[in-house]
Structure formats: C-alpha cells, structure tokens
Amino acid sequence: MPVHVRVQAAPFDVGQQTERLSTLSPHTGGVGVFVGQVRGGQGLRAMTLEHYPGMTEASLQALAQEALVRFELTGCTVIHRIGRLEIGAGIVFVGAAAAHRGAALTATTFLIDRLKTGAPFWKREEYEDGRAIWVDARETDEEAARAWLTRTP
Template identity: 85%
Template sequence: MVVHVAVQAAPFDVGVEAERLSALSPLTGGVGLFVGQVRGGQGLRAMTLEHYPGMTEATLHALAQEALARFDLTGCTVIHRVGRLEVGAGIVFVGAGAAHRGAALMATSFLIDRLKTGAPFWKREEYDDGRTIWVDARETDEEAARAWMNNPTA
C-alpha cells in the first residue's frame, strides 16, 4: 500500500499518475480517478491557490492514510496544485487503486469530498473586469464531508 501526496505549482500528467497507480500491486483490479480543473464562466479568468506549507501536505497525507485503511486500497495519490491557474488548468488529481472498482471509486469520492473542506488551501478568483474574490467552501462541500464522517459508506 503506497501513498503519494504532492502540493506543487507544476502541472500533473493524468496518464502517468494513473499508470503508476495501476502498477503498484498485482492485486489492483480497479483504479478510480478524479481530476478537478478551473471552471470558467461569468468572466472568471484565473484562480490563485495558496496553502500552508507542511500543514497542507500533512493533512493530505493523513486523508490518504485514512482512505487506505477505510477502503483497503493498494495505493492512492493526491496531487494538488498551488499558484495562479487559468481556466481549464488542472487543480487536483485524486486516484485510488483497489482490488475492486467499488472500493477505488468510493475512496476517490471520499478523498475529494474530504479535502475540499479539510485541507488548508485558500482560493482567490480573478475576473476579466479586474475583481478578485476570496472563495469560501460551499455548503454542499461541507455536507459531503460531514456525510463521510457520520457514515463510513456515504
């Protein structure tokens, strides 16, 4: 069982990361993936993500370790980008390998739901008209994270 966590400015390669997860163990029968990207619309030009170095990596690592144990994974990867990202850029890669697809997919969902509200990132949106807005977690994200804490199979 291998955990790979990175917080980085550089883009990630989805194919490379998926292949790495697939190759971790001969027991891997399924790999679940989620890739989040900067969504455009309403004049959004870019998003800047800031983090608390050291604390952010530790939080992501703890979530990955929890997913390993909870879903009996063969491995998992969490990569989160920081810095200024334009519309369409990848923000986050979450991948989970498991013996069966259900566990891999549930672990991926668990990880993205929990990191959306539990990891120390700060997001600022930049608009075409010059406005910048700090973004708070949405209530739907908070609800999704709470569901995992209250029900291990949410």
C-alpha cells in the same frame, strides 16, 4: 510506496499518475480517478490557490492514509496544485487503486469530498472586469465532508 501526496505549482500528468497506481500491486483490479480543473464562465479569468506549507501536506497525507485503510486500497495519490491557474488547468488529481472498482471509486469520492474542507487551501478568483475575490467555503462542501463521518464503505 502506496500513498503518494504532493502539493506543487507544476502541472501533473494524469496518464503517468494513473499508470503508477495501476502497477503498484498485482492485487489491483481497478483505479478510480478524479481530476478537478479550473472551470470558466461568469467572466472568470483565472484563480490563485494558496496553502499553508507543511500543514497542507500533512492534512492530505492523513486523508490518504485514512482512505488506504478504510477502503483497503492498494494505492492512493493526491496531487494538489498551487499558484495562479488559468481556465482549463488541472487543479487536483485524486486517484485510488483497489482490488475492486467499487472501493476505488468510493475512495476517490471520499478523498475529494474530504480534502475540499480538510486541507488548508485558499482560493482567489480573478475576473475579466478586474475584480479579485477570495472564495468562502461552500456549505455543500461542508455537508459532503460531514456525511463521511457516519458513512461506511
């Protein structure tokens, strides 16, 4: 199956997912991968990601299908974690396989830009001083997603 989407609490294996993409088709010439992880600093201890079950998977599936067609991919994977994640933990794996590296890398950027605002996830940050803050969407993420409405591959 060229499109693989999962929302899960368990960690993902970057090597395994990259290998899966690279072997989907004999026409694959490049695989682009992005791995997002919990970034430390400013007293952040952990974050908790929540989602809207069913709707989240459908949103990610639609984005992955759009990328598959738009960038002529041979394969696409989006895995997003939920639950409490500590500093350094992987949050998201986005991978795109294509005949040429340019399409794979551009599709990876497209997917991460679009999923940050196009899938129903909520993030709460926990700090060492005991604060817990729900994070609002950032305008820079909205701008990156909007830019794809007029951008061509």
